[in-house]
Amino acid sequence: MANVILKSGLLAVLSLLMVTPSTWASDSIDERVDSLFVIASSGEVKYREMVEPAKLAIAEMGAEVVPRLIEKFTTKSARERHTIVNILKEIGSPAVPDLLRALKGDNGLVVQRVCWALGDIKDSSAVDGLVEVSDHPRWQVRDQAIGALGKIGDTRGADVVHFALTDTIGQVRKAAAVSAGKLAMGQSVEQLVHILGDDFYGARLSALHALLQLNKRRVFVVLSDSLESENHRLGNLGCRVLGRLATGDALDLLLTQSRSPNPSRRAQAAVALVKADPFDNCGFREKFLADETDRFVQLKVESAISAQQDAE
Amino acid sequence: MRLSIISFLLFCLVAGSAATQDTLQPPEQFGLEHLTDYLGLKPSDISYRSDYTEPDSLRLKVTAELMDRPLDMIGYAGGLRGAHVGGQPEILAGVLYRDLAGEHQSQRQSAYRPSGTEMQHNYNLYYTDITLNRLLSRVATYLDVIFPRSAEMSLAPLSEKQRRFLVEEFKEIVVMDEDDEFLSMEEIDSLEKVEEGYTEQFVGFATLIDKDPLVSAGIGCLRDLLLDIEALRSGMRNGNISAEKLLKGIEFLPKDVPTHNYLGRQPGWKIGGPGNDYYEGNYDFILDLGGNDVYDLSYDPSDPHGVIIIDLEGDDFYRAGSDFALGSGCLSVGLLLDFGGDDRYDAKSFGLGSGYFGFGLLYDSGGDDRYDGDTHVQGAGTFGIGLLIDEGGRDIYNAAVYSQGFGFVQGAGMIYEVDGSDTYYAGGKYKDILRYEDHYLSLSQGFGYGLRPWMSGGIGGIIDLSGNDNYYADIFAQASSYWWSIGLIYDSAGNDNYQCFQYAQGAATHMSLGILIDDYGNDVYFGKGLMQGCGHDYSCGLILDRHGNDVYTAYDLSQGAGSANGAGVQIDNEGDDRYYSKNRLNTQGYGNPRRDFGSIGLFIDLGGQDQYAGNGRDNYYWETDSKWGGGMDIELIVPDSIEAGGE
Numbered sequence: 001m002a003n004v005i006l007k008s009g010l011l012a013v014l015s016l017l018m019v020t021p022s023t024w025a026s027d028s029i030d031e032r033v034d035s036l037f038v039i040a041s042s043g044e045v046k047y048r049e050m051v052e053p054a055k056l057a058i059a060e061m062g063a064e065v066v067p068r069l070i071e072k073f074t075t076k077s078a079r080e081r082h083t084i085v086n087i088l089k090e091i092g093s094p095a096v097p098d099l100l101r102a103l104k105g106d107n108g109l110v111v112q113r114v115c116w117a118l119g120d121i122k123d124s125s126a127v128d129g130l131v132e133v134s135d136h137p138r139w140q141v142r143d144q145a146i147g148a149l150g151k152i153g154d155t156r157g158a159d160v161v162h163f164a165l166t167d168t169i170g171q172v173r174k175a176a177a178v179s180a181g182k183l184a185m186g187q188s189v190e191q192l193v194h195i196l197g198d199d200f201y202g203a204r205l206s207a208l209h210a211l212l213q214l215n216k217r218r219v220f221v222v223l224s225d226s227l228e229s230e231n232h233r234l235g236n237l238g239c240r241v242l243g244r245l246a247t248g249d250a251l252d253l254l255l256t257q258s259r260s261p262n263p264s265r266r267a268q269a270a271v272a273l274v275k276a277d278p279f280d281n282c283g284f285r286e287k288f289l290a291d292e293t294d295r296f297v298q299l300k301v302e303s304a305i306s307a308q309q310d311a312e
Numbered sequence: 313m314r315l316s317i318i319s320f321l322l323f324c325l326v327a328g329s330a331a332t333q334d335t336l337q338p339p340e341q342f343g344l345e346h347l348t349d350y351l352g353l354k355p356s357d358i359s360y361r362s363d364y365t366e367p368d369s370l371r372l373k374v375t376a377e378l379m380d381r382p383l384d385m386i387g388y389a390g391g392l393r394g395a396h397v398g399g400q401p402e403i404l405a406g407v408l409y410r411d412l413a414g415e416h417q418s419q420r421q422s423a424y425r426p427s428g429t430e431m432q433h434n435y436n437l438y439y440t441d442i443t444l445n446r447l448l449s450r451v452a453t454y455l456d457v458i459f460p461r462s463a464e465m466s467l468a469p470l471s472e473k474q475r476r477f478l479v480e481e482f483k484e485i486v487v488m489d490e491d492d493e494f495l496s497m498e499e500i501d502s503l504e505k506v507e508e509g510y511t512e513q514f515v516g517f518a519t520l521i522d523k524d525p526l527v528s529a530g531i532g533c534l535r536d537l538l539l540d541i542e543a544l545r546s547g548m549r550n551g552n553i554s555a556e557k558l559l560k561g562i563e564f565l566p567k568d569v570p571t572h573n574y575l576g577r578q579p580g581w582k583i584g585g586p587g588n589d590y591y592e593g594n595y596d597f598i599l600d601l602g603g604n605d606v607y608d609l610s611y612d613p614s615d616p617h618g619v620i621i622i623d624l625e626g627d628d629f630y631r632a633g634s635d636f637a638l639g640s641g642c643l644s645v646g647l648l649l650d651f652g653g654d655d656r657y658d659a660k661s662f663g664l665g666s667g668y669f670g671f672g673l674l675y676d677s678g679g680d681d682r683y684d685g686d687t688h689v690q691g692a693g694t695f696g697i698g699l700l701i702d703e704g705g706r707d708i709y710n711a712a713v714y715s716q717g718f719g720f721v722q723g724a725g726m727i728y729e730v731d732g733s734d735t736y737y738a739g740g741k742y743k744d745i746l747r748y749e750d751h752y753l754s755l756s757q758g759f760g761y762g763l764r765p766w767m768s769g770g771i772g773g774i775i776d777l778s779g780n781d782n783y784y785a786d787i788f789a790q791a792s793s794y795w796w797s798i799g800l801i802y803d804s805a806g807n808d809n810y811q812c813f814q815y816a817q818g819a820a821t822h823m824s825l826g827i828l829i830d831d832y833g834n835d836v837y838f839g840k841g842l843m844q845g846c847g848h849d850y851s852c853g854l855i856l857d858r859h860g861n862d863v864y865t866a867y868d869l870s871q872g873a874g875s876a877n878g879a880g881v882q883i884d885n886e887g888d889d890r891y892y893s894k895n896r897l898n899t900q901g902y903g904n905p906r907r908d909f910g911s912i913g914l915f916i917d918l919g920g921q922d923q924y925a926g927n928g929r930d931n932y933y934w935e936t937d938s939k940w941g942g943g944m945d946i947e948l949i950v951p952d953s954i955e956a957g958g959e
Contacts (some may be wrong), residue, residue, distance in 0.1 A: 038501045076508075076765050130511050141366075147908050171361075171907075178908045201357035202877070202909035205940055208352070237352050262347050290716050299946065300350060303933040 003276065004213070010111060023267055033058055033068045041083040055083065059090035066091065066098040073102075077281045081113065088117040096121060100129040106137035134160040139169040147170060150179025158185050165191040168199025179205055181210025189214055193222045196241070197234030208237050216245050229296025236268040243272025250254045251276060255284060263294040274304040337887045339948055341914040344383060350933060351914075351942050357914060358382050358848045358879040360823060361938055368796075369519050370722055371415040371768035373948070375760075375796055378825055382852035382879065385800070385827040393775050393802045393829075395624045396728050399542075399674045401701045402534040408697050408724040409527055411771060411848070421506055421522055422462035424451060430485050438561045439583075443547055444732035447540035448576045454533045455596050459618035462529035462657065464671070469520040478669055479613035479642065481510045485685055485763070486694070486714055487661065488753070496641075500745075511766050523669065523695045523710060524721055530645035530671025530697070537620070537647075543771065545651065548601075553599045555586040580617075592633075595619060604653070610634040616643035616670075625779035627653040627679070633924070638663040641670030641696060648674045654705070657738040659685035667696030667723060680732070686741070692771060693723030703730040706779070712741035714798045716756040719770030719797060721763065733779035738788035747774025747787065751781065751813055754785035759798025764822055767783075769797025776807040780833070783812070790816040790843075793824035795804035800827045807833040807860070817843040818855030820878065826853045834860045841868045848879030848913070855879040861887040861920070868895040872943060874903040874911030877915050883916040885948075891917075893926035900927040902936050902942035918948040 039047070040054035058065055066112045069084050089096045095117070111133060118126040127149065134145045134157075146164045149157030157179070164176035165188060177195055180188045192214075195207035210217050223242060227235045239257055244251040254276070257269035270288055277284075284304065292298045344355045362371075369665060378385055395407040414418065433452055439445055467475060478672060485507055495503065563572075574580045580596035584605065591598055592608040596617055602625035610633035613621065619640070619920050628650060632638050639648035640663045655676060663673040664685050672693075681702060683690050689711050691700040698718075707729065709716055716738050718725040727736075739755035743749070744873045745809035755761060762769025772793075783790050792815050793799035799820070804894055808816055808830060819842050820826035826847075837844055847853040862884060868873060871893055872882040880902075893899035903911035913936070915928060922930045928943055935942035 037902075039497060042497050043499070044497065044500060045745065045747055045749060078764075143907075150908075174909050178597070201353055201912070201940075205352065206909050213646075233352065233354065236349070240352060267350065295950075296346070296946065299931060300933045303929075306929075307934065 002091075012045060025174060027062055029061070030068045033061070033065050037072070043079050045248065052190070055087050056091065059087050059229070063093065063094035064096065066095045070102045070110065071097060073110045074107065085117050085120055089120040092121055093125070095122045096123045096126055101135075102128060103129045103133055108136065108141055111136065111137065112121045112140040113146045115144035115148050117150040119144065119293075122145070124152055124154045125154045127152060131157055131160050134164065136282050139167075139172055142167065142169070142172045146179055146234070150182040152176070153182055155183055155224045157188070158183050161185065162188050162191070165195065170198065170203050173198060174202035174206050174249040177206040177210050181206070181213040184213055184216055186218060188217050189222050193226050193234070193238070196237040197231035204237060208241055211241050212244050216247055220245060220247060220249055224249075226288065227253070227257065232262065232264065235265060239265070239272045241270040243276040246276040251282060255282065258284065258288060261298045266292070266294070267297045270297070270301045273306040274301060274308055280310050323352055325877060339547075339918050340858075340883045340916070341385065342880070342948065343883055343885075343918050343944070344607055344914070347916050347944050348940065350944065351472075351935060351940060353912065353940070354680060355383055355870045357392070358852055358881075364850055367415070368515075368767055369414070369416070371796055372411065372722070372769070372770065373413045373415045373417065374411045374520065375768060375798055375825070376415045379796070379823065379883045381950045382825055382854070383826055383855060384827065385798070385835055386856060387854070388420070389773075389800050389802045389827050391828050392726075392773060393777075395805065396730070396775070398663045398703060398730065399677070400538065400627050401699065402531050402538065402671060404701065404726070405531045405534060405671070405673065405697060405699055406730055408699065408726065408771070412523070412527070412691050412722065412724055414695070414722075419527075421465065421524045422533050423525050424458050424465055426457045426461070430457045433575065434717075435575035435578070436569060436573055438565075438577050439558070440557050440562060441553060441561060443540065443543050444558055445554065447537065447544060451597055451682065452575060452578075454529070454536075455618045455620065455752070458529050458533070458662070459526075460762045461524040462618065462711045463644055463670075464743065465525035466522050466557060470517065473644070474517050476614070477513065481637075482514050484657070486720065488713060490742060492936045493743045493745050513720060515766050517867040518721075521669065524640070526645065527667070527670070528728065529673045530641060532672070533620075533645060534647060534673065537622075538549070540774070541554045541622060541649070548624070552717060558601065559583065559585050561816065570887075586625075595621070598622065598626065600626075604628060607631065607634055609637045609926060611636040611640065611642065613642050618644045619646040621648045623650045625652055628655045630657045632659040632663050632912065635661045636663065636668070636753040638664045638667070639672050639674030639700070640664075640668070641672035641698075642666075642668045644670050646670070646672045650676045652678050654679040655681045656918045657681065657683045658684075659683075659689050659918050661685065661687040661689060662692075664689045664693045664700045664701030665725070667693040667698035667725070667832075669695045671696050672698045674700045677701045680705040680707065682708045682710075684710045686712045687714050688718065688871050691725045691727040691774075692718040692720070692745075692772075693725040695722045695902055697723070698725040698901070700726070701729070701730075703729045704732055706732045707734045709734065709736045711754045712755050712757060714740070714761070717774040717801075717839070718756055718760045719760045719799075720765045722767060723770035724772075725770070729774070729776040729779075729781075731778050733781060734773070734776060739784075744787045747814075753811070754787055754788045754789035755791040756827070757783055757785050758791045758801040758879050759788060759801045760799040760824060760826075762795030762797045766774070767797050769824065771791070771800075773798075773800040773802070776801075776803045780806040780808060782809045782916035788815040789815055791828035791853070792816050792819040792826045793821065795822050796825055798825045800829075802829045803831070804831040806832040810837045812839045812843065814840050815842045818850075818853045818882075819843050819846045820853040821848045823850045825851065830857045832859045835862045837862070837867055838862045839870070841866060841870055842873075842875075844870045844872075845882035845915075846870055846875065846880040846897055847874040849906075850876070851878040853880070854883070856883045856885075858885045859887060861889060863890045863892075865892040866899060867893070869902070871900045872902070872913045872915035872941065873899055874913040876904070876906035876940060877911050879912040879914070881914045884918070886919045888920040888922060889917060891928055896926045898938070900936070901934065901941040902923075902938045903941040905939045908938065913938065913942075914939030915943030917943075917945040920932055920945075935943035
């Protein structure tokens with residue numbers, strides 16, 4: 001009962017904060033933001049239903065709250081950090097000018113979080129600012145800036161994204177691979193294929209997804225030259241890409257790969273074929289399973305066939 | 313010549329066999345390499361950078377190294393399992409001490425070394441037995457000289473105010489209040505801000521603290537005393553030393569010498585006989601030769617000192633009248649050594665093997681014992697080591713939070729259970745107000761914890777070698793961790809039962825590591841979510857069950873589930889197992905995306921006829937529609953097709 005009373009009281013306070021802003025004329029914007037922010041960033045389960053209204057209340061105050069929110073970006077709390085980004089996203093384009101000014105700040109931690117917010121807002125007026133910080137000495141800033149450029153989807157960011165595909169830090173290469181896919185950067189096919197053998201799995205698998213956004217023929221041509229790379233993971237993931245391309249040439253190449261002396265490659269190629277050719281138009285399954293000597297490869301292919309049948 | 317040839321051939325055979333043995337790969341290693349290759353991954357993909365956030369200077373080297381290669385946790389946990397030698401708790405303590413080296417620490421400072429003068433006591437001898445006097449003399453050296461001087465070395469740069477802060481404000485960061493659930497949002501926010509303030513304040517001088525001299529002094533003391541204690545016990549067992557003779561003092565005491573000038577009769581010291589004795593107060597040293605004794609002990613943290621309690625026999629009842637009593641090292645060293653009997657330990661907080669800016673050990677050599685306490689008890693370490701070693705009997709462990717193998721900042725906490733079917737319960741007192749209205753925090757049972765993002769955490773573990781054990785907890789327990797720390801359980805044998813609601817059974821959150829290894833027995837694992845091999849936010853949670861017919865049940869984000877760029881790994885090497893998951897969309901080989909890329913979820917079963925509710929299937933490989941994960945159920949060793957008695 002005490003809880004109910006308490007909750008009702010707090011809801012009343014929240015309503016007051018949200019509904020009658022004019023009554024707060026004597027208070028500064030910052031104080032109002034701070035009061036609401038305590039609620040907006042509350043994590044306790046019993047106050048959960050009050051969180052979203054509080055976030056909206058701050059967002060409805062518009063661009064004038066942005067400087068205060070940027071100040072709060074120094075927080076050590078992950079919950080508060082997410083709350084700030086959510087509110088800025090809700091404010092949208094009006095928040096961008098202040099955020100762009102903040103990109104010039106000295107605090108790298110704040111700059112990376114501002115990049116994150118700009119990516120979520122997706123306003124193309126942020127592109128130039130993000131390009132400027134894309135070679136920031138702090139890798140976290142580069143990661144967020146390159147990622148934000150992909151989210152915004154403006155090709156003015158393509159050059160720096162392409163450059164970032166060779167960054168020394170895996171996370172930045174990952175961001176570049178993701179953005180290259182989003183920006184449909186045909187000029188980056190060779191580099192993305194190379195990243196299929198990247199040491200960082202985030203970059204590797206993001207490159208795989210990015211390649212599927214690009215011109216199929218171009219991807220096939222580059223891949224067909226790269227399957228025999230000494231980096232066997234590049235070839236293995238290449239087989240996955242070929243299976244997803246599912247063109248005639250791609251299937252032919254997969255058939256060749258399914259006869260590789262390397263059981264891992266045979267499995268990747270054969271499984272990709274099963275997925276790409278669900279009705280076995282190539283007629284390869286029976287022969288493959290009859291000839292295959294490695295029981296694990298056999299089981300992988302049988303499993304893929306079984307999964308295919310389940311899905312039908 | 314012929315003999316030489318035979319010898320050479322034998323040598324070749326042996327050498328060849330040894331070489332083959334060396335190259336044998338553990339099944340789980342094969343499974344990891346095999347499944348990751350199938351998924352376009354590699355085992356070393358499970359690796360985390362140290363600079364996602366600003367590294368703090370309190371991070372442990374072992375944690376930093378294992379975060380770089382989390383799968384090495386399997387070997388690390390195995391090493392801890394083999395680190396105890398019966399009757400020699402100082403060996404395990406030494407191993408934990410080694411693991412408390414800082415990430416960039418090049419030298420470890422040892423305990424204070426007393427000068428010859430300091431070792432020559434000014435005490436007169438009261439007792440006549442040489443073995444006893446040797447023990448008492450050594451105890452006096454530690455209590456009077458080595459502990460206080462080592463404490464001074466550990467805390468030298470701290471002001472009086474800062475020292476008080478450690479036992480007052482900093483303690484509040486760990487201690488909870490049952491009434492917290494009734495606080496308003498503003499009050500909770502305000503409380504959080506206060507605790508954040510304490511944390512910031514502490515961070516300002518935390519690096520000035522060097523726990524090493526104190527911990528090292530405690531381990532050295534343990535090593536030295538155990539030799540003398542064994543000599544005493546052995547003499548009593550053989551009948552060479554009788555209790556009566558032992559307690560007999562010299563016949564004529566000079567009248568002008570105060571009692572406290574006699575060794576063994578100092579203030580705060582007590583030596584009890586073979587009968588049932590009662591001790592009450594804040595003691596420095598007690599030696600009890602036998603009987604069913606009752607101890608009502610207390611400790612004043614504003615006046616820190618070493619405490620050594622040795623009880624050689626009997627069913628004893630230890631009760632704490634305050635926090636920091638019973639095997640508790642608070643700004644000092646606390647040793648409680650009980651050699652046998654069915655004992656009962658009833659602590660408040662910070663006891664029963666609690667090292668809080670110090671070294672605390674509770675060693676119980678056998679008997680069916682019961683351990684009760686609240687917070688930071690039963691193997692809990694903060695800036696030090698808290699160790700509870702129980703070498704036998706059917707034992708019961710009961711605590712509220714931050715207990716039962718709990719490692720906080722710069723600390724290691726561990727329960728090492730050698731034998732007996734034991735029960736561990738943690739929780740039921742302090743509500744998890746952040747997540748639920750009807751669940752309680754446990755933060756125990758092999759739990760590593762750091763203060764995000766201020767201070768990296770420590771190492772919390774339970775090693776249980778045998779018996780059918782029961783583990784019960786609620787939120788955060790059973791080989792789990794939070795913020796640059798390690799939580800582990802290694803249970804070697806027995807049919808064990810693990811029950812927990814969330815964040816458990818090989819679960820790691822926010823840049824940390826959790827591993828549960830169970831070698832043998834038909835085990836049951838049950839819980840709701842974020843468990844059974846789950847890593848969340850650049851963390852790795854791993855569960856490895858090597859043998860037995862096991863049953864795993866979980867609702868969601870479990871059984872090989874990676875979340876927010878973490879990695880969750882579930883491996884079962886052998887046995888006919890059953891896997892149940894309620895939500896097949898995020899279990900049994902699942903990863904979810906965060907920061908624009910995926911996590912890693914690996915599910916591996918290497919043998920037996922298994923049953924599934926979920927994504928898995930017997931003799932099957934699968935890849936889930938997630939970023940990124942999958943599983944495999946194979947027969948690593950093909951069963952012999954010729955059955956016994958068959959044609």
